[in-house]
Amino acid sequence: MRRPCSQRRAVDEAREAHDAGARRRALGLVAAVLAASCSRGGGGEQDAAPAGAAGRAPASSGAGAGQVQRRAPAAVKELEVRKLSPGAAVTIDGRLDEPAWQAAARTGPFVNVGTGREDPSLPTQGEARLLWDDGFLYVGFDVSDATITGGFPQDARDPHLWERDTVEVMIDPDGDGDNKDYYEIQISPQNLVFDSRFDDYNAPRGGPSGPFGHQGWSAGLTSAVTLRGTIDDGSDQDRGYVVEAKIPWRAFAKAKAAPPSPGDAWRMNFYAMQNNGGAAWSPILGEGNFHRARRFGRVRFAGAGGEAGGAGAPARDAGPAPAGADARDAGSAPSTALPGATSAAGERPGAAAPSAPTGPKPGYRADPPDR
Numbered sequence: 001m002r003r004p005c006s007q008r009r010a011v012d013e014a015r016e017a018h019d020a021g022a023r024r025r026a027l028g029l030v031a032a033v034l035a036a037s038c039s040r041g042g043g044g045e046q047d048a049a050p051a052g053a054a055g056r057a058p059a060s061s062g063a064g065a066g067q068v069q070r071r072a073p074a075a076v077k078e079l080e081v082r083k084l085s086p087g088a089a090v091t092i093d094g095r096l097d098e099p100a101w102q103a104a105a106r107t108g109p110f111v112n113v114g115t116g117r118e119d120p121s122l123p124t125q126g127e128a129r130l131l132w133d134d135g136f137l138y139v140g141f142d143v144s145d146a147t148i149t150g151g152f153p154q155d156a157r158d159p160h161l162w163e164r165d166t167v168e169v170m171i172d173p174d175g176d177g178d179n180k181d182y183y184e185i186q187i188s189p190q191n192l193v194f195d196s197r198f199d200d201y202n203a204p205r206g207g208p209s210g211p212f213g214h215q216g217w218s219a220g221l222t223s224a225v226t227l228r229g230t231i232d233d234g235s236d237q238d239r240g241y242v243v244e245a246k247i248p249w250r251a252f253a254k255a256k257a258a259p260p261s262p263g264d265a266w267r268m269n270f271y272a273m274q275n276n277g278g279a280a281w282s283p284i285l286g287e288g289n290f291h292r293a294r295r296f297g298r299v300r301f302a303g304a305g306g307e308a309g310g311a312g313a314p315a316r317d318a319g320p321a322p323a324g325a326d327a328r329d330a331g332s333a334p335s336t337a338l339p340g341a342t343s344a345a346g347e348r349p350g351a352a353a354p355s356a357p358t359g360p361k362p363g364y365r366a367d368p369p370d371r
């Protein structure tokens with residue numbers, strides 16, 4: 001259902017900002033987002049969650065909403081991801097030093113989720129690389145973070161990693177971005193995993209403390225992390241961490257076709273997070289929280305030589321699900337734990353996590369928040 005641009009909605013939401021500075025930033029930002037939406041003919045939103053003051057105002061916010069509007073990147077990001085060449089291999093060891101990673105598709109620096117622009121003031125920043133083959137989706141993150149935090153029990157299942165530092169992968173297969181049957185995967189500097197499956201936007205949800213989605217789902221992924229710094233040690237200056245993971249296609253049992261074929265496009269987003277906020281590949285621009293699939297970028301799968309790739313190529317419909325696809329048991333996927341690496345395969349609901357840091361709502365988080 002489309003809803004018209006509403007200046008009143010923008011003002012009402014900006015009024016809710018809890019201090020005058022935030023209110024000014026919110027007004028400017030929301031007006032810019034709405035103006036960009038109106039300039040597309042008043043559309044661009046379907047079943048929109050309340051737009052909010054997501055993200056800090058850009059450094060140039062003093063120049064006024066008009067200038068912000070001209071630079072607002074409303075289009076979702078797109079990325080062509082080539083298949084691993086025959087004979088090429090990726091070793092999941094937390095180092096992106098394989099030749100395949102050097103040639104892999106890169107998202108470029110993540111941006112402020114509210115403005116769509118790079119924002120050096122964000123406490124964490126990152127970039128992701130992607131590869132694929134017939135068995136796996138490979139994801140590599142390089143995250144900048146001056147204070148690496150963790151503190152979860154090392155045997156925790158589906159800990160609430162978003163309360164500290166983590167990377168996040170959101171995947172809505174099939175390319176339509178409709179939030180039906182999408183997946184959330186987080187991997188932390190401790191190499192702990194939170195993974196869950198959702199039927200619809202943020203649903204099901206058990207309550208303020210969860211569970212969040214079908215947490216019993218396991219991606220059956222393999223991951224490794226290397227640190228440029230130390231976790232929970234304030235005596236030194238951290239630089240960040242690297243996450244390397246491979247996710248088996250069979251985990252995506254709700255996808256119409258997995259693995260994809262060259263030419264298929266899936267919707268994905270990538271985040272570097274801290275305290276339930278963070279930087280994103282494709283910005284949300286106030287259209288909801290980090291789960292808003294229509295704001296996820298488009299990942300187009302191409303062959304090793306670029307077959308069926310190209311920004312101008314139409315995305316191929318992945319087609320109907322193969323018979324018996326729903327019977328695939330992602331939870332039983334083998335989970336290979338490398339030395340020093342952990343991969344979630346648990347079916348238990350979320351384990352107790354340390355309490356989240358308290359304080360003012362960070363300006364770089366999605367609004368309404370994911371949790």
Ligand SMILES: [Ca+2]
Nearest residue numbers: 091093095096
């Ligand atoms: Ca590696």
Ligand SMILES: [Ca+2]
Nearest residue numbers: 145147165274
């Ligand atoms: Ca941090």
Ligand SMILES: [Ca+2]
Nearest residue numbers: 195215216217
């Ligand atoms: Ca899980």
